[in-house]
Amino acid sequence: xxxxxxxxxxxxxxxxxxxxxxxxxxxxxxxxxxxxxxxxxxxxxxxxxxxxxxxxxxxxxxxxxxxxxxxxxxxxxxxxxxxxxxxxxxxxxxxxxxxxxxxxxxxxxxxxxxxxxxxxxxxxxxxxxxxxxxxxxxxxxxxxxxxxxxxxxxxxxxxxxxxxxxxxxxxxxxxxxxxxxxxxxxxxxxxxxxxxxxxxxxxxxxxxxxxxxxxxxxxxxxxxxxxxxxxxxxxxxxxxxxxxxxxxxxxxxxxxxxxxxxxxxxxxxxxxxxxxxxxxxxxxxxxxxxxxxxx
Amino acid sequence: xxxxxxxxxxxxxxxxxxxxxxxxxxxxxxxxxxxxxxxxxxxxxxxxxxxxxxxxxxxxxxxxxxxxxxxxxxxxxxxxxxxxxxxxxxxxxxxxxxxxxxxxxxxxxxxxxxxxxxxxxxxxxxxxxxxxxxxxxxxxxxxxxxxxxxxxxxxxxxxxxxxxxxxxxxxxxxxxxxxxxxxxxxxxxxxxxxxxxxxxxxxxxxxxxxxxxxxxxxxxxxxxxxxxxxxxxxxxxxxxxxxxxxxxxxxxxxxxxxxxxxxxxxxxxxxxxxxxxxxxxxxxxxxxxxxxxxxxxxxxxxxxxxxxxxxxxxxxxxxxxxxxxxxxxxxxxxxxxxxxxxxxxxxxxxxxxxxxxxxxxxxxxxxxxxxxxxxxxxxxxxxxxxxxxxxxxxxxxxxxxxxxxxxxxxxxxxxxxxxx
Numbered sequence: 001x002x003x004x005x006x007x008x009x010x011x012x013x014x015x016x017x018x019x020x021x022x023x024x025x026x027x028x029x030x031x032x033x034x035x036x037x038x039x040x041x042x043x044x045x046x047x048x049x050x051x052x053x054x055x056x057x058x059x060x061x062x063x064x065x066x067x068x069x070x071x072x073x074x075x076x077x078x079x080x081x082x083x084x085x086x087x088x089x090x091x092x093x094x095x096x097x098x099x100x101x102x103x104x105x106x107x108x109x110x111x112x113x114x115x116x117x118x119x120x121x122x123x124x125x126x127x128x129x130x131x132x133x134x135x136x137x138x139x140x141x142x143x144x145x146x147x148x149x150x151x152x153x154x155x156x157x158x159x160x161x162x163x164x165x166x167x168x169x170x171x172x173x174x175x176x177x178x179x180x181x182x183x184x185x186x187x188x189x190x191x192x193x194x195x196x197x198x199x200x201x202x203x204x205x206x207x208x209x210x211x212x213x214x215x216x217x218x219x220x221x222x223x224x225x226x227x228x229x230x231x232x233x234x235x236x237x238x239x240x241x242x243x244x245x246x247x248x249x250x251x252x253x254x255x256x257x258x259x260x261x262x263x264x265x266x267x268x269x270x271x272x273x274x275x276x277x278x279x280x281x282x283x284x285x286x287x288x289x290x291x292x293x294x295x
Numbered sequence: 296x297x298x299x300x301x302x303x304x305x306x307x308x309x310x311x312x313x314x315x316x317x318x319x320x321x322x323x324x325x326x327x328x329x330x331x332x333x334x335x336x337x338x339x340x341x342x343x344x345x346x347x348x349x350x351x352x353x354x355x356x357x358x359x360x361x362x363x364x365x366x367x368x369x370x371x372x373x374x375x376x377x378x379x380x381x382x383x384x385x386x387x388x389x390x391x392x393x394x395x396x397x398x399x400x401x402x403x404x405x406x407x408x409x410x411x412x413x414x415x416x417x418x419x420x421x422x423x424x425x426x427x428x429x430x431x432x433x434x435x436x437x438x439x440x441x442x443x444x445x446x447x448x449x450x451x452x453x454x455x456x457x458x459x460x461x462x463x464x465x466x467x468x469x470x471x472x473x474x475x476x477x478x479x480x481x482x483x484x485x486x487x488x489x490x491x492x493x494x495x496x497x498x499x500x501x502x503x504x505x506x507x508x509x510x511x512x513x514x515x516x517x518x519x520x521x522x523x524x525x526x527x528x529x530x531x532x533x534x535x536x537x538x539x540x541x542x543x544x545x546x547x548x549x550x551x552x553x554x555x556x557x558x559x560x561x562x563x564x565x566x567x568x569x570x571x572x573x574x575x576x577x578x579x580x581x582x583x584x585x586x587x588x589x590x591x592x593x594x595x596x597x598x599x600x601x602x603x604x605x606x607x608x609x610x611x612x613x614x615x616x617x618x619x620x621x622x623x624x625x626x627x628x629x630x631x632x633x634x635x636x637x638x639x640x641x642x643x644x645x646x647x648x649x650x651x652x653x654x655x656x657x658x659x660x661x662x663x664x665x666x667x668x669x670x671x672x673x674x675x676x677x678x679x680x681x682x683x684x685x686x687x688x689x690x691x692x693x694x695x696x697x698x699x700x701x702x703x704x705x706x707x708x709x710x711x712x713x714x715x
């Protein structure tokens with residue numbers, strides 16, 4: 001029997017080693033983004049409203065020239081668990097945007113100042129216009145971008161992540177892309193119009209380097225570096241893609257407290273109920289004989 | 296049935312009802328006095344957990360359906376609207392999406408239990424076959440549900456899986472066109488998937504009733520595989536099984552809540568947050584984790600038709616386990632050889648799951664072929680032969696005897712019974 005156990009163990013070990021070896025052989029892709037510290041990581045991590053406001057500033061001044069944010073409305077800026085703008089501030093921000101409305105009584109579409117109930121207007125009328133203005137590349141909508149991007153974690157990290165609650169692949173990736181522009185290594189030929197980015201799959205990215213140090217003005221003393229910009233805008237996009245994260249984690253804690261108490265009570269009740277069966281079978285009520293079909 | 300197990304209503308209203316519809320008596324005999332073997336371990340709580348999960352999926356699903364729009368132009372955004380604008384919509388959706396995964400966690404545990412303790416053997420063949428049918432229904436329902444958010448993985452999973460039918464000779468392509476309701480995966484496909492995704496859970500609920508009915512005809516198996524013989528071998532369903540099930544549902548919910556509240560997107564694929572785009576194929580199309588072993592089997596076979604046959608056979612063969620397994624001994628605890636081969640089989644399925652998540656190239660394909668070979672060799676050759684050649688350990692004469700023996704030999708791992 002021991003021989004079989006050893007064989008089984010050997011087989012399992014062989015499979016694990018083989019799988020690991022193949023992983024290494026196949027891992028010739030883009031570099032893994034370095035992990036950043038996020039205020040919203042972990043079981044109690046929540047968004048930092050100041051950071052979201054800075055990130056929004058970057059989106060508005062830089063990203064929004066090419067990237068839409070179609071699923072968000074201006075009212076969301078004043079939602080709890082978000083950038084914490086007041087309703088008046090959100091309305092004022094909305095008013096700085098021009099949105100297409102209509103048709104009016106003459107049947108014409110017209111431009112008007114944005115209202116708090118409007119969604120963020122896209123920078124281009126349609127995908128074709130967006131491609132045309134960006135050398136054929138389509139700048140993706142940013143509403144759920146932070147959840148739509150990830151990178152290969154590989155074994156054993158994809159298992160460890162379930163325990164450490166690592167859910168910030170998207171923000172890490174976005175931060176890395178913004179900081180990953182460099183000169184292509186010797187022998188790497190870039191297609192026309194593309195830039196080299198060490199974190200982008202395939203390395204040839206259509207987006208020109210969007211941010212440089214000092215480009216966006218910060219008024220709260222936060223360093224105006226690309227590294228910091230990247231973190232702030234990635235945090236903003238994380239919120240845009242998962243606006244109910246704060247609510248989710250708060251409710252999650254309450255649910256855990258409740259479930260732990262309930263399960264504990266059920267455990268002790270179970271112990272009490274089963275005590276006699278396990279230790280004093282002679283005290284049990286006489287029970288009818290079980291009737292099963294005889295085999 | 297003896298007099299103790301018969302429901303005798305005392306209240307006049309209940310007496311009146313019982314003469315017309317003996318529903319209280321049915322509940323009484325099925326869920327209160329119903330005898331369950333006293334030595335069941337926690338692997339036997341997954342049936343209750345599965346019933347609980349079916350309830351969770353139906354309740355959350357019905358509410359989600361009130362807010363979802365099954366149209367290619369609106370499906371993705373309507374799901375996002377649920378996440379953003381519906382009260383607790385994020386909770387409903389994460390419950391439902393992770394609920395599907397946990398439904399499969401529970402069903403796999405339930406199947407492992409059945410295979411390890413030989414629960415499919417005579418007289419439980421019909422009970423087992425109903426279980427395999429339930430599993431197939433779950434696979435189909437889960438797949439259709441995954442298509443509904445209409446992200447990239449939804450669309451391409453629908454394309455890949457429906458295309459499998461094109462492997463059927465002669466009529467393959469017309470069948471695919473018929474399934475799609477057009478010449479590509481499109482709005483008619485999404486609409487019918489939505490309709491069937493709403494219908495099938497109720498079919499599952501119906502088959503669950505048959506499954507429980509069959510269970511109550513033959514009684515539960517138990518870790519010894521020896522049928523209960525005397526009243527000392529069983530305890531009443533209530534309170535013993537109910538409280539044990541309730542406790543373990545609590546444990547299961549803790550595990551479930553960890554995923555819902557803290558890592559809700561861990562089991563999903565990030566590409567499914569990109570709206571479906573028929574013009575752009577994702578680099579790697581992968582199904583949800585619970586289909587990965589079968590996906591690996593499909594891709595391990597070079598011929599498309601044979602691959603589809605192997606995929607189907609890998610599940611359908613399970614229905615024939617009662618006849619493929621020739622041993623008269625049920626529990627693997629008394630079958631040392633079977634136990635080893637079975638544990639390797641479970642590891643092979645996990646290995647296939649890993650390989651299913653990897654691109655089908657180089658060493659991965661070779662490994663998948665070796666593991667696929669073991670999967671079928673185990674079911675078709677090892678299992679029938681083992682029953683003929685294996686020397687099994689002596690079985691306890693009854694459940695109570697085995698409980699007594701375990702209590703004496705367990706030593707430090709369990710408190711000894713106060714009175715032997």
